[in-house]
């Protein structure tokens with residue numbers, strides 16, 4: 241075996257090349273981590289948003305989209321007949337809600353599409369993850385905002401602070417509170433008093449009724465929707481609803497991967513090219529080492545060692561960059577906001593990418609360099 | 622006595638595109654142990670090709686090469702590599718030192734293939750550097766040495782593992798006269814005082830004169846040397 245110092249010092253033979261290999265592998269690893277983190281983050285928020293104990297009643301035929309769904313007000317009362325509806329202090333966990341998307345304007349004049357939900361205080365019995373962080377539940381002409389709603393709107397957190405004003409059409413609403421619902425899409429929403437949102441959006445029906453049922457009782461809600469044919473309802477378990485939404489985002493994920501793969505391929509070929517050049521410039525030296533008695537396998541090992549050193553340095557750079565650039569970053573998408581987290585699996589994928597780049601990536605240039613016959617390599621210039 | 626190097630009816634053929642090149646054809650040569658032999662001849666006459674066959678860098682298409690009682694022409698590529706590591710020192714015209722390693726580390730390279738401990742290696746390396754007169758340059762990188770010094774380091778590297786055979790391809794081809802004389806003297810003493818068998822390719826008659834015997838190669842065969850010296854079948858010493 242060649243000494244490790246040989247591989248190490250070879251790295252520094254050409255600082256420009258080293259920079260390219262380290263930089264190229266850092267880019268590839270970072271993209272890999274970003275793609276995995278995006279994928280994970282989206283899955284995580286969708287998985288956290290739905291509870292297996294909640295059932296959403298929607299208008300028949302609008303299972304795909306709550307916004308387009310219409311459910312008459314009486315359903316809320318009728319749903320009280322479903323066996324197994326959970327209740328807290330005598331109040332049943334049934335929440336008729338209006339879901340609405342429309343542009344909203346902040347005090348600074350910034351206008352963007354907002355996810356609005358009109359609820360009564362009962363909603364908190366159904367959406368059990370929701371908790372007020374600051375302020376109070378909204379009354380008339382008031383709203384409470386999810387603590388990530390500012391990311392969805394694309395404004396600073398200050399603009400959605402308690403006491404700030406929001407403009408919806410001609411009417412003005414005051415932010416009464418800020419809530420959290422850890423890891424769910426709800427955190428990007430703006431919650432109105434239901435009657436308030438009904439008049440603002442000129443609706444006289446609900447979008448959905450969500451129920452919280454006792455463990456194992458969700459079938460009852462489905463049975464109810466079936467039996468009360470007259471209400472024209474369709475029941476779907478909340479976790480399944482978000483799962484289905486997830487399928488809708490598959491193409492976006494594929495796009496993310498394709499984009500990441502394309503950029504990574506570019507960086508990879510750039511890196512491979514530098515390795516080709518770096519190794520090719522040493523054909524004669526490697527032939528000399530072979531003439532001394534080093535096997536091609538020993539030389540291959542040293543070359544792989546060398547490239548691994550470079551790509552693992554790149555991986556480390558990617559980890560540090562990822563820590564500052566990716567970790568904790570919130571990414572808005574159509575129905576909410578998800579968070580990129582450098583989970584052990586993201587780190588592991590990055591590491592595997594770095595290792596593969598250094599080992600498998602070094603093989604073609606190394607082999608090409610070791611392939612010529614020894615006499616030929618010795619006379620090459 | 623059996624010769625140290627015995628080349629028997631060796632033919633080497635290269636394929637270059639469509640055509641075949643036969644740099645060596647039916648060549649035979651015996652070299653006794655401890656002889657310092659020089660090979661001369663015009664460019665393309667097959668000198669390097671022959672040297673590579675002797676050094677186990679390449680294999681003949683036909684014929685036998687026996688070195689120190691071992692038939693190296695029959696060894697596989699991997700076996701040849703192992704054989705070279707123990708029995709051959711190769712000296713190149715352009716030294717071929719590894720630029721990122723110090724003189725000491727360059728000389729250490731052949732020893733890292735063996736089983737010697739660090740202390741033993743150090744002893745051998747310093748002895749080899751001392752023999753070539755560069756004990757004080759152990760820490761220098763090749764770029765910090767003159768051509769003559771680089772070639773001395775290369776010679777130290779070629780002898781540090783104590784091989785019986787040294788091959789040198791125009792070892793003085795790139796050196797000024799003074800450095801060349803030093804190298805030739807060194808090679809001479811390696812043969813005379815250390816019993817090394819040396820085959821040296823050279824274009825320089827002065828270098829050839831430093832050897833015990835000189836052979837002239839032309840178109841893959843030994844010929845009467847143009848300078849009138851006869852090609853002696855037996856060593857001249």
Ligand SMILES: Nc1ncnc2c1ncn2[C@@H]1O[C@H](COP(=O)(O)OP(=O)(O)OP(=O)(O)O)[C@@H](O)[C@H]1O
Nearest residue numbers: 615616635637642644663664665666667668669670
């Ligand atoms: N690997 C190879 N493939 C094809 N042809 C080769 C190869 N090696 C050598 N030759 C050819 O064999 C012939 C002999 O080459 P060789 O290198 O032995 O000559 P040489 O006597 O050492 O010449 P020089 O004095 O220029 O070094 C030349 O025609 C050369 O082109």
Ligand SMILES: [Mg+2]
Nearest residue numbers: 668669670790
């Ligand atoms: Mg030659």
